Amino acid sequence: MKKILLTVSTVFIMFIIIRSNFDTTGKQSITLPVQKNCRQICGTVEKEETLFDIFKRYRLDIGELLKIKEASADIHRLKELYPGRTYKIVIDDNNNVNSFTYWIDEDNILTITRTDSGFCAEKACVDYEKRIQQGQVIGYVGSTGLATGPHLHYQLDINNKPVNPLKVKIPQGRSIPNTLSAPFRKFKNQMDNQLATITPPYFARAGTSSNN
Secondary structure, rough: HHHHHHHHHHHHHHHHHHHOOOOOOOOOOOOOOOOOOEEEEEEEOOOOHHHHHHHHHHOOOOOHHHHHHHHHHOOOOOOOOOOOOOHHHHEEEOOOOOEEEEEOOOEEEEEEEEEEEEEEEEEEEEOOOOOOOOOOOOOOOOOOOOOOOEEOOOEEOOOOEEOOOOHHOOOOOOOOOOHHHHHHHHHHHHHHHHHOOOOOOOOOOOOOOOOO
């Protein structure tokens, strides 16, 4: 009797599983896994370079290029790209484009994102000279693409070209008053001591042995 009940239960469970993979019309419904691993292609438009040239260089699907152009036609035509403008393409493991970002000018950014219904485009204005308060969040630490660990990307551009921020002459702010020099040094020393107590991370290397 127990064997019969066990057999009936097994058949019933298999029936439910098989039925859940089909809809009422008899067509099979397949659930695709979500692609979590993505990588970024960042660059600057060169002279006389087109979006077709960029897609061809990185061996991306030209069909998706046409869909991206169609999505942005009413906002900004991508027929011509201006030299010196930056762009970013996010692709998944299957080399499918998830999003495309292009700096139209210094004040506007075009972003085209893949959705369930296709590509969707929007143009956003860049806010400059925003004042922030101490303790306000201005960025998040993360790890994407080929990064070896969490980091915060910092970049300084002048005339749409990346430059070394250490070599740029930036206007100097007001110096610390002499009356606050001692408290400042004391606080700085406290911070230095805290940083010195942090244990640096260790990374394992592929192909090495603990016996070496």
